Amino acid sequence: MDWWAYEPPASASWGWKAICRVKNKFRNAYTGNRWQNGDKGYTIKAGYDWLQGQQLRVPWHYWVWNSLNIPKHSFIAWLAMLERLKTKERLFKSGVCTDKACLFCDVGEDSCLHIFFRCSYSATICDQILRWMNIKIAGYENMFTTWKKWGRIFRRKKLQKVSYAVLTALVYHIWKSRNHTLWNAAVQYPRCVVEHIQRDICSRIKSSVDIHCNIEDRNWINELVIRCS
Numbered sequence: 001m002d003w004w005a006y007e008p009p010a011s012a013s014w015g016w017k018a019i020c021r022v023k024n025k026f027r028n029a030y031t032g033n034r035w036q037n038g039d040k041g042y043t044i045k046a047g048y049d050w051l052q053g054q055q056l057r058v059p060w061h062y063w064v065w066n067s068l069n070i071p072k073h074s075f076i077a078w079l080a081m082l083e084r085l086k087t088k089e090r091l092f093k094s095g096v097c098t099d100k101a102c103l104f105c106d107v108g109e110d111s112c113l114h115i116f117f118r119c120s121y122s123a124t125i126c127d128q129i130l131r132w133m134n135i136k137i138a139g140y141e142n143m144f145t146t147w148k149k150w151g152r153i154f155r156r157k158k159l160q161k162v163s164y165a166v167l168t169a170l171v172y173h174i175w176k177s178r179n180h181t182l183w184n185a186a187v188q189y190p191r192c193v194v195e196h197i198q199r200d201i202c203s204r205i206k207s208s209v210d211i212h213c214n215i216e217d218r219n220w221i222n223e224l225v226i227r228c229s
């Protein structure tokens, strides 16, 4: 008998019986809809895939869910890529607020597209971060193109991971600074935001340097940390 067809004995505890009932219900639902998946037999993975339905695969998940990212940075970057951050532009569309001017420059719109990195305020921060990382990029339109450019510049895996961690930190801290401006009616100096990004990244990447890290990558990371201090 397959393990998934196992029926709990009468003496089994209530919790165990409940789990088995759900499992069997789920298996029956899957096998009842198997025509959708062809002849695939039931496995937990096949059942889970069926339950999730068709998922859109996005190329930027390598950047947003990069293992070197700080989790709270990844979360905000993920919302930003989906344009789900509660910007004034979004609230304006749903009739919650009456203006959608950018809180930093008052020229553009308070939208994901403008905040990251079309706004002159965030462009200043981005410039300083690029100088810190010792890279040159001619113009950056938005996050959708920026992460690709950064990925192309850093060919080695470790450095690519660091660059993606910096990019997510950039998005997180610009968003945090934007919220600070909203609640305190005062714009932080770009230099302060840059320092926060550098501090976060340095403490993160220092702990990522281990025996598996080659000498070139180790030197590059050490130089990055030294330039920040």
Ligand SMILES: [Zn+2]
Pocket (backbone or CB within 6 Å): 102, 103, 104, 105, 106, 107, 108, 109, 114, 115, 118, 119, 120, 121
């Ligand atoms: Zn702006």
